[in-house]
Every structure is written in structure tokens, then in C-alpha cells.
Amino acid sequence: xxxxxxxxxxxxxxxxxxxxxxxxxxxxxxxxxxxxxxxxxxxxxxxxxxxxxxxxxxxxxxxxxxxxxxxxxxxxxxxxxxxxxxxxxxxxxxxxxxxxxxxxxxxxxxxxxxxxxxxxxxxxxxxxxxxxxxxxxxxxxxxxxxxxxxxxxxxxxxxxxxxxxxxxxxxxxxxxxxxxxxxxxxxxxxxxxxxxxxxxxxxxxxxxxxxxxxxxxxxxxxxxxxxxxxxxxxxxxxxxxxxxxxxxxxxxxxxxxxxxxxxxxxxxxxxxxxxxxx
Amino acid sequence: xxxxxxxxxxxxxxxxxxxxxxxxxxxxxxxxxxxxxxxxxxxxxxxxxxxxxxxxxxxxxxxxxxxxxxxxxxxxxxxxxxxxxxxxxxxxxxxxxxxxxxxxxxxxxxxxxxxxxxxxxxxxxxxxxxxxxxxxxxxxxxxxxxxxxxxxxxxxxxxxxxxxxxxxxxxxxxxxxxxxxxxxxxxxxxxxxxxxxxxxxxxxxxxxxxxxxxxxxxxxxxxxxxxxxxxxxxxxxxxxxxxxxxxxxxxxxxxxxxxxxxxxxxxxxxxxxxxxxxxxxxxxxxxxxxxxxxxxxxxxxxxxxxxxxxxxxxxxxxxxxxxxxxxxxxxxxxxxxxxxx
Amino acid sequence: xxxxxxxxxxxxxxxxxxxxxxxxxxxxxxxxxxxxxxxxxxxxxxxxxxxxxxxxxxxxxxxxxxxxxxxxxxxxxxxxxxxxxxxxxxxxxxxxxxxxxxxxxxxxxxxxxxxxxxxxxxxxxxxxxxxxxxxxxxxxxxxxxxxxxxxxxxxxxxxxxxxxxxxxxxxxxxxxxxxxxxxxxxxxxxxxxxxxxxxxxxxxxxxxxxxxxxxxxxxxxxxxxxxxxxxxxxxxxxxxxxxxxxxxxxxxxxxxxxxxxxxxxxxxxxxxxxxxxxxxxxxxxxxxxxxxxxxxxxxxxxxxxxxxxxxxxxxxxxxxxxxxxxxxx
Numbered sequence: 001x002x003x004x005x006x007x008x009x010x011x012x013x014x015x016x017x018x019x020x021x022x023x024x025x026x027x028x029x030x031x032x033x034x035x036x037x038x039x040x041x042x043x044x045x046x047x048x049x050x051x052x053x054x055x056x057x058x059x060x061x062x063x064x065x066x067x068x069x070x071x072x073x074x075x076x077x078x079x080x081x082x083x084x085x086x087x088x089x090x091x092x093x094x095x096x097x098x099x100x101x102x103x104x105x106x107x108x109x110x111x112x113x114x115x116x117x118x119x120x121x122x123x124x125x126x127x128x129x130x131x132x133x134x135x136x137x138x139x140x141x142x143x144x145x146x147x148x149x150x151x152x153x154x155x156x157x158x159x160x161x162x163x164x165x166x167x168x169x170x171x172x173x174x175x176x177x178x179x180x181x182x183x184x185x186x187x188x189x190x191x192x193x194x195x196x197x198x199x200x201x202x203x204x205x206x207x208x209x210x211x212x213x214x215x216x217x218x219x220x221x222x223x224x225x226x227x228x229x230x231x232x233x234x235x236x237x238x239x240x241x242x243x244x245x246x247x248x249x250x251x252x253x254x255x256x257x258x259x260x261x262x263x264x265x266x267x268x269x270x271x272x273x274x275x276x277x278x
Numbered sequence: 279x280x281x282x283x284x285x286x287x288x289x290x291x292x293x294x295x296x297x298x299x300x301x302x303x304x305x306x307x308x309x310x311x312x313x314x315x316x317x318x319x320x321x322x323x324x325x326x327x328x329x330x331x332x333x334x335x336x337x338x339x340x341x342x343x344x345x346x347x348x349x350x351x352x353x354x355x356x357x358x359x360x361x362x363x364x365x366x367x368x369x370x371x372x373x374x375x376x377x378x379x380x381x382x383x384x385x386x387x388x389x390x391x392x393x394x395x396x397x398x399x400x401x402x403x404x405x406x407x408x409x410x411x412x413x414x415x416x417x418x419x420x421x422x423x424x425x426x427x428x429x430x431x432x433x434x435x436x437x438x439x440x441x442x443x444x445x446x447x448x449x450x451x452x453x454x455x456x457x458x459x460x461x462x463x464x465x466x467x468x469x470x471x472x473x474x475x476x477x478x479x480x481x482x483x484x485x486x487x488x489x490x491x492x493x494x495x496x497x498x499x500x501x502x503x504x505x506x507x508x509x510x511x512x513x514x515x516x517x518x519x520x521x522x523x524x525x526x527x528x529x530x531x532x533x534x535x536x537x538x539x540x541x542x543x544x545x546x547x548x549x550x551x552x553x554x555x556x557x558x559x560x561x562x563x564x565x566x567x568x569x570x571x572x573x574x575x576x577x578x579x580x581x582x583x584x585x586x587x588x589x590x591x592x593x594x595x596x597x598x599x600x601x602x603x604x605x606x607x608x609x610x611x612x613x614x615x616x617x618x619x
Numbered sequence: 620x621x622x623x624x625x626x627x628x629x630x631x632x633x634x635x636x637x638x639x640x641x642x643x644x645x646x647x648x649x650x651x652x653x654x655x656x657x658x659x660x661x662x663x664x665x666x667x668x669x670x671x672x673x674x675x676x677x678x679x680x681x682x683x684x685x686x687x688x689x690x691x692x693x694x695x696x697x698x699x700x701x702x703x704x705x706x707x708x709x710x711x712x713x714x715x716x717x718x719x720x721x722x723x724x725x726x727x728x729x730x731x732x733x734x735x736x737x738x739x740x741x742x743x744x745x746x747x748x749x750x751x752x753x754x755x756x757x758x759x760x761x762x763x764x765x766x767x768x769x770x771x772x773x774x775x776x777x778x779x780x781x782x783x784x785x786x787x788x789x790x791x792x793x794x795x796x797x798x799x800x801x802x803x804x805x806x807x808x809x810x811x812x813x814x815x816x817x818x819x820x821x822x823x824x825x826x827x828x829x830x831x832x833x834x835x836x837x838x839x840x841x842x843x844x845x846x847x848x849x850x851x852x853x854x855x856x857x858x859x860x861x862x863x864x865x866x867x868x869x870x871x872x873x874x875x876x877x878x879x880x881x882x883x884x885x886x887x888x889x890x891x892x893x894x895x896x897x898x899x900x901x902x903x904x905x906x907x908x909x910x911x912x913x914x915x916x917x918x919x920x921x922x923x924x925x926x927x928x929x930x931x932x933x934x935x936x937x938x939x940x941x942x943x944x945x946x947x948x
Contacts, residue, residue: 007837011734017726018735018743021809025750028761051320053506053598083657091651092658100658103665109928110668111867113897114917118668120901121675128352130308144661174650195752202754205869205894209902212308213338215320216327223306224336229756233870236760237479239486239507244764251760255753262752266745344903367905434791441878443695443903465696470900472694477795477889478878480899491767492793 029255036252039245049215049226055242059250061217065132065225066201066254069211072136072221073200077143078193084144085151085189090177101149108145115141116206124210130224135211139200146199150192154185191269198261202254204229228254303332305579310338311345311358312445313481314383314500315563318598319358322591326583333579341481343443343469349375349566355576357566360445361452361469362545374569376618377544378584378611379562381592382533382601384524385449386511386559388504389496390489391416392431398512399424399521402550402558405514406458408435408496410465411475416494424515431494438488438497441478443469449561450498453549498559501525502599516558517550528557529601537604544607544614562603570619577618584615669921676915678908687915693880693896695904700912702919704880708797708890709920712872713865715801715886716808721858723805724812725847728854731813732820733828733842744814751810759874762803767794767875770802775887790885793877798886800876804868808861815860819853819938820846853938859931863924869894893920 047058084104088097119138124130158181166176182189211225213234218225232250235243316339323335340348342359349357350371362377387400404420407413413420417430440447451467465471477492479485486503489495501524504511513521522528532548534556540546550558567584571577588611592602603611679687679700690701727747731740771794778788823846831841847854877889878899893916904910 003837003840007839010839010843011730014726014730014734017723018730021723021727021750021813022743022746024806024809025746025753028750028753028757031761031765032757051324052317053502080657080660083654084661087651087654087658091654096655096658100661103662105928105932106925107661107665107668109863109867109924111869111894111920111924113867113869113894114672114921115668117897117901117914117917118671121671122667124353125351130353141664144664148658148661173647177650198752202752202756204754204756205898208898212310214336215323216334216336219304219306224308224338229754229870232756232760233874234483236756236763237481237487237874238483239490239503239509240483247760251757255757258752258754259749262749266748341903343905347903347905350905436791436793441899443900443905468696469905470695470903472692472696472699473879476879477793478891478899480873480878488795491763492771492795494791 029259032248032252032255036248036250039249040252044246044249048217049231053240057242057246059226059228059231059246059253061214062226062228062231062250063253065211065214065218066228068132068218068221068225069135069139069207069227070197070201072132073139073143074193074197076137076140077196078147081144081147081193081196082151082189084148085155086177086182088148088152089155090173090181101152104145104148107141108149111205112142112203113205113208116209119206120209127222129222130210130212132211132218132221132223132225135207135225135227136221138206138210139203142200142203142206143193143196146196147189147193150196151185151189154188154192155181157188158184187269191265194261194265194269198258198265202229202258204233305333305575307333307335307355307576307579308338308353309335309345309356309358309565310340310348310354311566312342312360312563313339313483314342314360314385314444314446314449314561315358315381315600316482317502317506318381318595318600321594321598322587325591325594326586330579333583335579335583339481339483341440341442341469342445342448345566346469347443349568355571356568356580358564359448359469359566360561360563361448362547362564363566371568376567376569376614377564378567378614379544379564379603379607380587381563381595381603382529382560383563384501384529384557384560385446385453385498386501386504386524387496387514388486388489388499388509388511390493390509392433392493393429395510396428397510397523398428399515400512401515402454402457406454406461409437409439409454409474409476410458410461411437424521433494436492436495437473437476438479438485438492438495439473439476440470440481440485442480444481445469445561445563446482446498446500447471449549449559452547452561453559456550501529505599514558516554516556517552518554518556520554522555522557524557524560526596526599526601528555529560530604532556532558532560533562533601533604533607537606540607540610542610542614544611560601567618569617581615581618584618585612588612672914672918672921676911676918678911679915680911682908683912687912688919691882695906695909698906698908700909702893702916704882705891705893705896705916706919707882708876708880709866709892709894709923711797711886711890712800712804712876712892713862715798716804716865717858717862719802719805720809720812720861724809724857724861725816725854727809727813728816728820729842729847731817733838733846740817744817747810747813750806751814753807755807755868755870758803758807758871762799762871762875766799766803770794770799779887786884787886790883790887792887793889795875795877796885796887796889797876797883800872800890800892801886803871803875804865807868807871808865811861811864812857815857815935816850816854819850819857819935822853822938823849850938852934856931856934856938859927859934863927863931866927867894867920867924869898873898893917 044058046060050057119134123134123137166180207230214224214226232247235247319337342361345357345359348354401424407420417432448469455462455467479488482499482503485497485499486507489497513523516522531553532551535551536546588608687702691703692699692701771792775792782788827845828841831845872892873895879889880891
């Protein structure tokens with residue numbers, strides 16, 4: 001008899017675990033909406049930061065900075081990841097692909113602060129300049145492994161009948177991959193790319209010593225730039241109430257963008273659970 | 279193919295991004311360093327930008343240690359620090375670095391103690407005892423004896439210090455080293471030390487935030503941070519025995535003795551000075567400017583800014599509770615600006 | 620492959636310039652080359668990363684040797700650098716995080732894999748994945764303004780009152796410290812434990828469960844005594860994965876851990892982690908030895924996460940292979 005009771009208790013406990021986990025997300029979202037929502041204003045989106053201690057500043061440059069960084073990250077990371085994934089799935093033998101996969105997993109697990117240090121040594125020091133470029137490189141490096149493994153995975157999923165049909169029609173390998181296989185896998189690949197970008201959009205640590213920070217607009221790509229995650233960190237750890245309010249609002253914007261991207265992509269693009277979970 | 283199309287769009291965007299905003303005639307300077315004077319610097323750079331719209335001086339307050347390091351690595355155009363660079367650090371620089379004092383500020387003991395709203399008096403022994411971890415409770419005799427009539431709770435003192443390399447830490451530890459041989463021997467003075475106790479906050483901003491949020495805390499911050507954030511701060515006993523609160527007068531008094539005998543490189547410590555009205559934990563804060571610039575446009579902007587800073591700029595300090603530079607120092611600086619090539 | 624246009628003839632395989640040119644014109648070779656270069660770039664970047672970490676930490680490594688790992692002092696003034704406080708902080712916060720996240724994650728995974736109907740299971744896993752997508756700095760934001768005050772005013776005093784006899788829960792309640800950082804980390808890594816454990820549980824062959832139930836076990840007994848042990852290795856893998864993630868977390872930790880390189884038995888004490896000290900001190904380390912010591916810390920972190928991730932992948936692969944019948948149980 002008590003076995004049945006134990007059964008009921010333990011099973012409900014597991015349900016409780018799920019409830020706790022899931023409700024945390026809704027709680028976070030709710031709290032941010034509550035605290036950040038009231039400070040979202042036209043000022044916030046269009047003004048530059050005000051001098052320390054004065055109110056009325058905004059985050060326009062941080063938002064644009066984040067977008068520019070994402071653009072660079074995509075430009076560096078996506079081609080390498082994509083083409084590398086094609087290599088693993090379509091060409092390649094035994095040793096090199098194994099090495100590449102292993103290295104991709106390795107790079108994926110490297111803490112983002114270490115990648116930031118690497119980008120500092122690689123880009124900032126030789127250039128003697130903090131820059132959007134350095135930040136873009138750091139984020140780009142983080143994008144590569146996810147895109148690579150994801151591309152490989154979806155390319156492999158494309159049924160061999162499609163490939164063989166294309167060969168039968170006289171295509172060479174490159175044409176087959178480019179015109180038949182890639183398009184067939186494109187949805188999944190795009191999923192992976194967008195999710196990888198959504199992930200790096202929220203990264204703070206790699207930007208601390210690369211993109212640095214900027215109180216003004218950052219023209220071009222060679223100047224330091226402000227970015228949403230870094231400014232949230234700066235303002236949240238400061239004492240000014242005005243900064244705190246801006247940090248909440250910025251947190252809401254950032255989280256909103258990340259969650260919306262994740263939800264849209266996973267619901268409409270993804271076909272299943274076979275993309276990398278990292 | 280679609281992929282090619284997407285990439286060409288992106289490439290066009292990139293080119294546009296590079297071209298569109300890089301207007302000619304803009305001079306963009308990047309600087310980094312002390313959080314101690316950050317409020318006045320951000321005001322100044324903003325004012326200067328309003329007056330000269332083609333100049334943008336982007337100052338990031340990452341702490342004096344960061345300012346010195348980034349300057350030595352040459353990733354910023356100039357730095358800022360409240361702890362003057364040491365001879366060793368100056369030797370490692372590839373071009374000579376000049377120190378230019380900008381304002382006078384004060385490092386004050388700010389606290390968050392239940393039931394205490396007014397000013398507490400701190401003796402040098404109390405402060406060094408607290409930071410060494412020997413005085414652990416608010417109602418310890420070391421503090422209580424200087425504050426007769428104040429009801430101090432028996433709560434633990436939560437010490438707050440800097441987690442980053444800080445000129446404010448330099449000023450504070452410089453003072454403690456002068457008044458406490460034990461501190462001098464055990465810890466020493468530097469922008470980054472091995473703190474015996476306490477929580478670490480990043481920047482004056484972070485320490486202020488911790489004091490704000492942590493009951494029972496005591497930390498050292500620049501005066502304006504306490505004022506802007508409505509944090510109480512105490513009086514400190516100076517070398518003449520008087521308990522002095524940091525304000526424009528007491529900080530200026532601290533610099534008075536040194537004003538006439540300022541060394542040529544402007545590196546000087548004014549903690550624990552002579553003078554009945556002097557606040558004992560005050561300091562100059564410096565901009566660290568390379569003596570040689572390769573970019574003439576930047577050099578001219580820097581020189582012009584420095585000239586503006588020691589004259590018109592000084593008018594904005596007092597509103598933010600920084601004391602103006604003594605006029606002898608200003609005169610000396612104007613001559614020194616000519617050294618920048 | 621049957622002869623396709625552009626197939627290489629023996630003449631083409633020669634190395635004369637004309638033959639090379641002919642081969643290059645064959646798009647296959649170019650494609651192979653380009654994609655190979657892309658893959659090689661990844662290898663190059665990673666190799667460069669490891670090289671940089673190794674070389675830039677040389678000064679500290681030669682000066683301190685193995686002592687680096689057992690020295691407690693971190694004194695930039697005296698030039699004495701020891702990694703112990705940071706390693707300790709990293710491990711303690713991760714341990715707290717695991718202690719909280721593993722029961723939650725595995726428990727939740729059991730529910731999702733064994734009890735919930737498939738659709739509910741997928742949607743709830745979806746929500747959990749969204750939790751994994753929340754940026755670290757947002758957790759930090761909530762940690763500083765929401766969790767720290769609650770810890771200081773409610774939870775820590777309660778722990779002190781009821782469990783204060785344990786050295787773990789002694790000392791003043793700052794709100795900031797190992798425990799708070801551990802809790803924030805726990806929330807961040809639960810989704811990883813949950814989703815990977817769920818997958819490995821689902822991969823356990825059906826007949827295992829049914830055999831247990833046929834023998835009269837309750838659902839719980841079937842799960843706990845048969846399915847979970849079968850998936851045990853994969854669950855360990857998920858734990859290692861979550862641990863690797865926790866070790867490298869920077870922003871959320873530095874905002875709530877107190878940033879004091881101290882070793883203390885109490886969870887209420889402020890501390891420091893490797894990632895947090897790198898974030899705080901890297902951009903201002905003056906002097907080559909200081910910088911080199913920091914980079915050596917970075918190297919240590921890198922190696923830790925490298926080993927853990929490798930083990931994790933191995934364990935997960937083994938379990939899913941077993942479950943799908945590829946490997947014998």
C-alpha cells in the first residue's frame with residue numbers, strides 16, 4: 001500500500017520540478033515587463049547617454065551597436081560554419097572530419113570570457129584600438145561551432161534519394177550540393193544560424209575588452225561601440241536610480257528580442273529537435 | 279543563388295556602414311581610466327562636444343588601473359588616473375607620459391548603518407582597524423569613542439572596497455599606509471591590493487551601489503558619488519586632530535601646502551597633510567597624456583581641451599563638489615601643455 | 620560514380636600547370652577546397668586560441684609552477700599570485716548549482732519523459748529551452764535587484780536560524796556570496812540537465828519499462844529502479860555538460876558573488892570565481908606578471924571546461940547508443 005503512496009508522491013514531485021522550472025521563465029519575463037516596461041520611452045530608443053548623474057539619457061547607440069556587432073558576427077561566423085558544415089557532410093574522409101567535429105565541440109564549450117581575451121590579443125592589441133570589428137570577431141568565433149554542427153546535421157538529414165537523383169541527371173557534386181541538398185536543408189540551417197545569433201546577441205563578457213564601450217555613436221567599424229548587454233551590466237552595477245531604470249528597460253528589450261527570435265524560429269522554422277542544443 | 283544574393287546585400291550594408299558615418303573632419307578620441315572623476319569628466323567631454331561638434335571624446339570609466347594599462351598598451355589615446363603612475367610604469371611606456379591634474383577630489387568613508395543618519399567621526403585608527411579586519415562591529419570602542427552620544431548598533435561592519443584596479447583605492451591605501459604602520463607593512467598602497475576583508479565592487483559606481491544595498495556597510499568612494507546618491511558619509515580626523523568633513527573648502531585646504539611646491543611632473547600625494555582645516559584623504563586626479571602624438575588632429579584637440587579644462591572647465595567642478603585646481607598649478611599646467619608634440 | 624562531365628582523366632592528375640588549371644576549373648575541386656579551408660579555419664582559430672593562452676601565461680607558469688594551484692594569496696602589489704581562491708569559488712558555486720539543478724532537472728526530465736503526454740512534454744521542453752536562451756546579464760540583473768535582497772533579509776537568516784550549526788551557514792548575511800551565486804547558476808543550468816536527461820530517458824528501450832511493470836512495479840519503481848539506472852550514464856553526461864556551463868559563467872556570477880578572493884567554509888561568504896576575476900581585472904592588469912597570471916587562470920578554466928565537455932559528450936553518446944540498441948547494455 002505504501003508503495004502506491006510513494007509512487008504518487010514521487011511522481012507529483014517530478015511534476016513540481018517541471019512547474020518550478022517553467023514558472024521561472026514566466027516569472028523572469030513578468031518581472032522584466034513590470035520593471036522595464038514603464039521606462040521604455042521614445043527617449044530610451046533615440047537618445048544618447050547623458051552625463052553621469054543626469055537623467056534623460058537613452059540607449060540608441062547601444063541598440064545600434066548591438067545590431068552592428070551581430071551583423072559582423074554573422075559575416076564572420078556564418079560562412080565558415082556553413083561551408084565547414086558542408087565539408088563535413090559532403091566531402092571529407094575519416095580523420096579530418098573527426099578532428100573538425102571535436103574542435104567545434106571544444107570551441108563551443110570555451111567560456112565566452114576566454115574568447116574575449118583571445119579576441120583582445122588577436123585584434124585589439126595589434127590594432128591598438130578597441131573596435132566594433134574586434135567585438136564582431138569575438139562573437140563570430142562563438143557562432144562558428146553552432147552553425148557548423150547544425151549545418152552538418154541538417155545536410156545529413158537530406159535523404160540520399162535526392163542526391164542520387166541529382167547525380168542521375170548529370171550534376172557534378174558541387175551543383176548537387178548547392179542546388180539540391182542545401183536548399184532542402186535550408187530551413188534547418190537557417191534555424192541554427194538565427195538561434196546562434198540570438199545567443200551571441202546576449203553575450204557580455206566577450207565584448208568587455210573588444211568593443212569596449214562608447215558614449216556616442218560609433219561611426220564605421222573601427223571605433224569602440226556601446227552594446228546592449230554591456231550597458232545593462234554597467235548600469236545595473238552602478239548606484240544611480242536612473243541607470244537602474246534604464247537597465248531594466250534595456251533588459252526587457254534584449255530579452256524580448258532573444259525570446260521572440262527563439263520562439264518564432266523554433267515554432268515556424270524548426271522541424272524537430274535535431275539541432276544543436278548549446 | 280540566394281546565398282550569393284544575401285551576401286551581396288550584406289556586403290553593401292557593410293560598405294554603407296563604413297562610408298556613411300565616417301564624415302570628414304571628425305576627430306574621435308578614446309580615453310579610459312579613473313571612475314573617481316567620472317562625473318566631472320563626462321560633463322566636461324559633453325560640454326566640449328557641444329562646443330565643438332566635430333570632436334567626440336569617448337571616455338570609459340574602467341578604473342585607474344585600466345586607464346594606465348590601456349594607455350601603455352596604446353589602445354586608448356589618453357588615460358586618467360587618481361594614482362599617479364609609478365616610475366616603473368613610466369619606464370615601460372614607449373613615449374613619455376605627462377600627468378595633468380584636473381580637479382581635486384576626496385575619498386570619503388560612506389556607510390549604511392541602521393539608525394545613523396548624521397555624520398560619524400572616524401579616527402585613523404578606526405579606519406585602519408576596520409579595513410584590516412580588526413574592528414568588526416559598529417559599536418566597537420574605536421568608533422564609539424569618537425562618537426559620543428551616537429547610538430551605534432552591534433551589527434557587523436561590512437567593508438566594501440574596489441574589485442578593480444583603482445586610483446581611489448590608491449588614495450585610500452596611501453592614506454592608510456601613512457597613518458598605520460601595520461597597514462603599510464601588511465598591505466601597502468597601490469591601485470590593486472590584497473584586501474584583508476570586504477566585498478568588492480567595480481568602480482566607484484559599484485562600491486556606491488553595494489553601500490546603498492548592504493546594511494551595515496562601510497566603503498570609500500569619491501565625494502560626488504555619496505552626494506548624488508544620498509549616501510551618508512563621515513568626518514575624518516586630520517593630522518592636526520580636527521574631525522573634518524570633505525567639502526570644497528577642506529579639499530582645497532589639503533592642496534594649499536603643495537600648490538606652491540608642485541613638482542614639475544605634477545605627481546604628488548596630498549593625503550594626511552598639514553593644516554587644521556584640511557581634509558586628510560584628498561587627492562589630485564590626473565589625465566595621462568602621451569608627450570608625442572602621431573595624429574596631429576588628435577594632438578591639437580587634446581591640447582585645446584586641456585587649455586579649456588584648466589580655465590573654463592574649472593567653472594563646472596564645484597557644482598559637482600570637486601575643488602578647483604589652485605591657480606599656481608593652473609599656471610604651471612598651461613606651460614606644460616606646450617610640451618605635447 | 621558513373622562518368623560525369625568534368626570527371627578527371629588520368630592526364631588531369633598530372634601536376635603540370637595545364638593539368639592543374641584543368642582540375643581547378645572542375646568545380647568539385649574548388650568546392651572541396653573552399654569547404655576544406657573553412658573547416659581548417661576553425662581548426663586554426665582553436666589552435667591559435669590554445670597557443671595564445673599557453674604563450675601569454677608563460678611568465679606566470681614558469682614563476683609559480685604547480686604552486687599556482689595551491690597558493691591562496693592574490694597580491695598584485697607583492698607580485699604573488701595564487702589560483703586557489705578562484706578555483707575554490709568556481710567549484711563551490713558550481714557545486715551549489717548542481718546540488719539544486721540536478722534534482723530539479725532530473726526530476727523534471729522524469730516527468731517529461733515518463734509521465735507527460737508527448738505534446739505536453741514537447742511544449743514544456745520548449746519552454747525550458749527558452750529559459751536556456753536567456754542571456755547571462757539578465758540573470759545578473761535579476762540576481763542583483765531581486766535575489767540578493769531576498770537572500771539577505773529572508774533566506775539567509777532562515778538558514779542561519781535552522782541550520783546555523785553547520786559551518787556552511789555561518790557568518791553575516793550579506794545577500795551576496797557563494798550561495799547566491801550558486802542559486803543563480805542553478806537556475807541557468809537546469810534547462811541543460813532537463814533537456815539532455817529527458818532525451819536519454821526517452822532513448823531507453825521500451826521493453827525495459829514494460830518488463831518492470833509486468834513484474835508488478837509501480838510506475839515510479841519502474842522509472843527509478845529500471846529506466847533511470849539504464850540512462851544513468853547519460854544523465855551523468857548531462858550533469859557534466861551543465862557543470863561545464865556553470866564553470867564558465869561570468870556576468871551573472873560577478874554581479875552577485877562579492878568579488879573577494881577568499882576561501883571560507885561558509886556559503887554566506889563573498890568569494891570569487893575564475894571567470895569573474897578575469898572580467899574584473901583583465902583590462903587593468905598592469906605589469907606582465909599580473910597579466911600572465913590572469914591568462915594562466917584563463918588557461919585553467921579552458922582546460923576544465925574542455926575535459927568536462929569531452930566527458931559529457933562521450934557519456935551522452937554512449938547512453939543514446941545503448942538505448943537505441945547500437946551498443947549492448
